[in-house]
Amino acid sequence: MAVEKAKAVGIKVEMLVVGDDVGVGREKAGKVGRRGIAGTVLVHKITGALAATGASLKDVYEVGKLTAENIVSVGASLDHVHVPGRAPPDPNSSEGLKYEELEIGMGIHNEPGSGRAKVELPELVKRMLTQLLDQNDKDRAFLNVNSNEVVLLINNLGGVSVLELGGITAEVVGQLEKTYNIKPVRILAGTYMTSLNGLGFSISLLNVVNTNIGGPNAPSEASGWTAPIKKETWEAKNTETRSGSAKSEEEVEPSGLKLDADTTKTVLTAGLKRLIAAEPDVTRYDTVVGDGDCGIGLKRGAEAYPETSS
Structure with missing residues (x-):
């Protein structure tokens, strides 16, 4: 509608549809196509940064299209979002999630995902990364992430604490390196695209082989934009050593305590x-x-x- 209104008054525009979600595969998506979730944020950021340099509409559109074609995302949530003013769903109904049950692949508007399970974080991340990266899954193998330059985005759906998001990010980064030998060149973790108070998160991977890494790096004054972390910063280890020595040489007198x-x-x-x-x-x-x-x-x-x- 916005595109048609702009065209009606003579404004030159292009429409770019982002469908990065792999939570629902080709067969289930059918003619509707893939959903757009947090990967959309990276498309906005990269195209916005390019537009800010004065690039033409054609160039911005082409870079945006290329970026969208190189992103895959999947989400998971412990609960459906609660719209203010409406009663939460009956937990005993088939619509609601059971206690400690997760829905993998849930959309940001409570759209159903690929399945439900009761799993701990490591197993959940393993399943999500499998959906993103398993090239043998022809229903979901939308992108072959074989780049040495991959941007990782961990998105808070709204109800995850900063502490929990940090733990999730560490788990994802660890499994990417251990299982897939992927070391993201940039790591973004924050609240970028919410589902109001959604108790979940999503993982997005951007293959930047043919796109510009400068887009995510470009400065932004948007209050919701959390700056990316460089690979070197993430991997940096504490090299400080303790100065001085413990007083281990002091003689310790036996207490005489007998212990069975x-x-x-x-x-x-x-x-x-x-x-x-x-x-x-x-x-x-x-x-x-x-x-x-x-x-x-x-x-x-x-x-x-x-x-x-x-």
């Missing part, structure tokens, strides 16, 4: 198991007076001791 290892192990195991069992109460009390994470934190620490799982 078996008894200590038995008591420690029993105590940790009781701590695990008390997690719901500790969580409930901490929810009243704090942020509700004390119980689960203590439980995870206790479960790290091998004997508590036997």
Whole structure:
């Protein structure tokens, strides 16, 4: 509609449709085609940066088209978005997601994805990257990401905390390198395209072999634009060494304390198991007076001791 209105008043325009989502494959998408999700943001950024230099409409359109053809994205969410003023869906209905259930491939408007599952983050990221990169999946092999220059965008759908988004980004970067030998030249992680308060995220990969890496790097005053991280910055290790030495040479006088290892192990195991069992109460009390994470934190620490799982 906007294109037709512009043409009607003599403005020269081009329409570029972005369909980067691989969550729904060729067969299911049918004649409707692929959906556009967070990869659209990269198209906007690159074409916007080029337009700001005074490039022609033709050049901006061609670069935008080339960029759109080199992006693949997939999302996942723990829940459907809740539109303000409307009651949330019945959790017992087939439409709502069950507790701790994820929908992989969900669109930003609650469009259904490829399936639902109860999985931890590493397995979820593994499945999402498989949909993005598996060339044997002919239903979803839209792009062969074989470039040494790949831009990674991790997009917050609106309800993910900064801490969680950092953990998600680290997991994705780690699996890309370990499984696919891909080291992104730029990493973007932030809230770029939301689904209001969507409890999920999406992964986008841009193959920049034939496009301009300067687009994502170009400065922007948009409040929602989180600057990209260079590969060198991400991979930089802390090389500082501790100065001075511990006072290990000081003589330590024996305390004379006698300790039975078996008894200590038995008591420690029993105590940790009781701590695990008390997690719901500790969580409930901490929810009243704090942020509700004390119980689960203590439980995870206790479960790290091998004997508590036997």
